[in-house]
Amino acid sequence: MRNVWVIARREYNRFFSTSVSYAVAFAILLIVGLIFALTLLFANGAGLGGSTAPDIKGVTWWFTFLLVLTVPALTMRLISDENRMGTLELLLTAPLRDWELIVGKWLGGFMFILSVLAVTLIYPFILNLLETPGIDQGQMMSAYLGIILVSAAFLALGVGVSSLFNNQIAAFIVTLGLFMVLWFMFGFMSQILPSGAGDIVTYLDMGAHFSNNLNAGIINLSDIVYYLSITALGLFTGTVAVEVRRWN
Amino acid sequence: MIRVENLTKDYGSRRAISNLNFEAEQGEVVGFLGPNGAGKTTTMRILTGYMPPTEGTAIVAGYDVVEESLEVRKRVGYVPETVPLYTDMTAIDYLQFMADLRHIPESKDRAYEALQMVGLENRAESYIGSLSKGMRQRIGLAQALIHQPEVLILDEPTIGLDPAQVVEVRNVIKSLGKQRTVLLSTHILSEAQQICDRVLIINKGKIIAEDTPENLQARLTGSERVSLQVRGEMDELPKLLNKIKGVQHAEVKPDGSVEFQFAPGQDVRPEVARTVIKSGYDLLEMRPVGMSLEEIFLELTREDKPAHKSK
Ligand SMILES: Nc1ncnc2c1ncn2[C@@H]1O[C@H](COP(=O)(O)OP(=O)(O)OP(=O)(O)O)[C@@H](O)[C@H]1O
Numbered sequence: 284m285r286n287v288w289v290i291a292r293r294e295y296n297r298f299f300s301t302s303v304s305y306a307v308a309f310a311i312l313l314i315v316g317l318i319f320a321l322t323l324l325f326a327n328g329a330g331l332g333g334s335t336a337p338d339i340k341g342v343t344w345w346f347t348f349l350l351v352l353t354v355p356a357l358t359m360r361l362i363s364d365e366n367r368m369g370t371l372e373l374l375l376t377a378p379l380r381d382w383e384l385i386v387g388k389w390l391g392g393f394m395f396i397l398s399v400l401a402v403t404l405i406y407p408f409i410l411n412l413l414e415t416p417g418i419d420q421g422q423m424m425s426a427y428l429g430i431i432l433v434s435a436a437f438l439a440l441g442v443g444v445s446s447l448f449n450n451q452i453a454a455f456i457v458t459l460g461l462f463m464v465l466w467f468m469f470g471f472m473s474q475i476l477p478s479g480a481g482d483i484v485t486y487l488d489m490g491a492h493f494s495n496n497l498n499a500g501i502i503n504l505s506d507i508v509y510y511l512s513i514t515a516l517g518l519f520t521g522t523v524a525v526e527v528r529r530w531n
Numbered sequence: 532m533i534r535v536e537n538l539t540k541d542y543g544s545r546r547a548i549s550n551l552n553f554e555a556e557q558g559e560v561v562g563f564l565g566p567n568g569a570g571k572t573t574t575m576r577i578l579t580g581y582m583p584p585t586e587g588t589a590i591v592a593g594y595d596v597v598e599e600s601l602e603v604r605k606r607v608g609y610v611p612e613t614v615p616l617y618t619d620m621t622a623i624d625y626l627q628f629m630a631d632l633r634h635i636p637e638s639k640d641r642a643y644e645a646l647q648m649v650g651l652e653n654r655a656e657s658y659i660g661s662l663s664k665g666m667r668q669r670i671g672l673a674q675a676l677i678h679q680p681e682v683l684i685l686d687e688p689t690i691g692l693d694p695a696q697v698v699e700v701r702n703v704i705k706s707l708g709k710q711r712t713v714l715l716s717t718h719i720l721s722e723a724q725q726i727c728d729r730v731l732i733i734n735k736g737k738i739i740a741e742d743t744p745e746n747l748q749a750r751l752t753g754s755e756r757v758s759l760q761v762r763g764e765m766d767e768l769p770k771l772l773n774k775i776k777g778v779q780h781a782e783v784k785p786d787g788s789v790e791f792q793f794a795p796g797q798d799v800r801p802e803v804a805r806t807v808i809k810s811g812y813d814l815l816e817m818r819p820v821g822m823s824l825e826e827i828f829l830e831l832t833r834e835d836k837p838a839h840k841s842k
């Protein structure tokens with residue numbers, strides 16, 4: 284576990300020395316901030332009290348939507364770049380297990396997203412001050428839990444894909460494509476498919492677990508299990524891919 | 532310290548090394564000598580736990596490289612051929628990171644010591660990307676030494692260094708080799724001659740010779756060679772000498788000397804001297820020449836000739 288932490292810490296620090304991660308953080312915070320401002324603006328007429336008061340759902344939904352677009356940029360180089368630079372040889376001949384490397388890389392990215400997410404906590408805080416009975420804190424916690432789970436899953440998939448490619452652009456495009464399918468396509472397909480197949484696709488729909496449940500304040504074990512399974516799948520893929528690399 | 536048995540590695544259908552057998556003891560510097568594509572890097576990557584062999588076993592520092600890979604990796608310091616480094620890290624941060632991966636206490640101090648060992652303490656805060664090739668090579672060496680490994684594996688450690696650095700790095704390796712086992716690969720025969728206790732010559736994935744540099748020279752020089760310095764028109768001389776029974780391959784060398792060979796125990800030198808003088812030349816010098824390692828190397832790795840393994 285110590286190795287995981289060594290890798291994660293370095294990866295986390297690395298995010299603060301690359302322009303891509305600043306761009307990602309900037310884009311997320313800017314857009315989420317705009318959404319928040321708009322939320323307040325439109326709420327002005329309806330008033331900030333009672334049942335029509337604005338909530339934080341818009342902000343949290345947009346955050347996950349932006350993750351779809353930005354996580355691929357964060358994860359694309361995690362493994363593929365090590366391979367391109369040859370530094371993978373250093374890591375793979377250091378005394379750490381393949382899964383520790385993968386989980387460390389993932390954790391570094393996860394901590395970065397959590398840092399960005401922490402900044403957005405200012406919005407529910409402001410909203411809470413403005414509204415008279417205060418915001419629905421249960422819904423807020425549930426939504427933030429949702430974002431954390433979605434981030435974990437996305438980053439794990441990103442790390443997994445990155446370990447399959449030597450080229451970071453290829454890793455980026457495949458990761459983005461995968462997220463698009465999981466986040467949007469399945470929702471679309473579930474509407475046109477007959478109910479049997481549709482149910483399966485609905486379960487696989489990554490966006491639905493968040494939008495329908497967690498972001499609405501409903502915490503189901505099945506949603507949590509779903510995201511944790513995706514996370515495990517991504518990390519497992521990454522570990523296997525590294526092992527396969529060893530065997531050539 | 533290192534024991535390799537029947538080691539074989541295939542990349543797809545291409546056999547990179549086949550049936551290697553060798554050993555290296557503690558306190559020994561073993562040189563791996565061979566042309567491009569001989570399989571040096573492949574062997575080293577197996578010994579460092581980077582990839583498993585297709586067949587055979589390798590024991591490094593008492594552990595099997597496949598079964599107990601982590602134990603091997605704890606005890607081995609490795610500088611890959613390309614000296615991969617994180618160019619966006621400072622030298623000290625990089626070494627500290629590598630030390631942390633090896634759970635070394637007070638990693639920062641140890642990183643600094645490692646930098647001192649390779650004479651780069653004044654560049655501790657420089658980004659690795661801004662260092663010269665030779666400096667990076669030394670950072671790579673520092674990284675391999677930071678945990679004081681029992682076994683050091685260095686893939687072409689002096690490539691890209693200036694002559695002063697080459698000497699320095701060779702001395703570092705030599706001194707390290709006193710307590711540790713060092714396996715290094717090189718194309719440079721004089722380097723092997725200078726720092727290695729033993730040389731393995733590898734070609735096309737097979738070990739074709741193995742001995743101390745001195746013995747290799749003696750053993751492979753199947754015939755004795757003699758160099759002549761004479762004064763006079765030399766073009767005819769080789770022809771004259773070749774007529775003498777027992778003289779082989781007499782020829783004029785680019786430096787103006789004449790060389791020939793003869794089988795050991797069949798000393799033709801007196802006869803040669805007489806012939807030279809009788810033919811009207813002034814004989815200035817006659818001396819034996821050893822076969823250089825370069826020649827041995829070329830001889831052994833020549834395409835068209837089966838390698839003479841034992842003689
Ligand atoms: N990753 C790889 N995939 C496929 N074949 C490889 C790979 N690495 C090496 N080979 C092949 O294995 C053989 C041995 O290569 P290796 O790199 O071990 O040689 P080397 O002795 O280190 O050569 P050099 O002096 O050029 O570094 C070569 O024929 C090479 O083409």
Ligand SMILES: [Mg+2]
Pocket residue numbers: 571572573612686
């Ligand atoms: Mg090589």
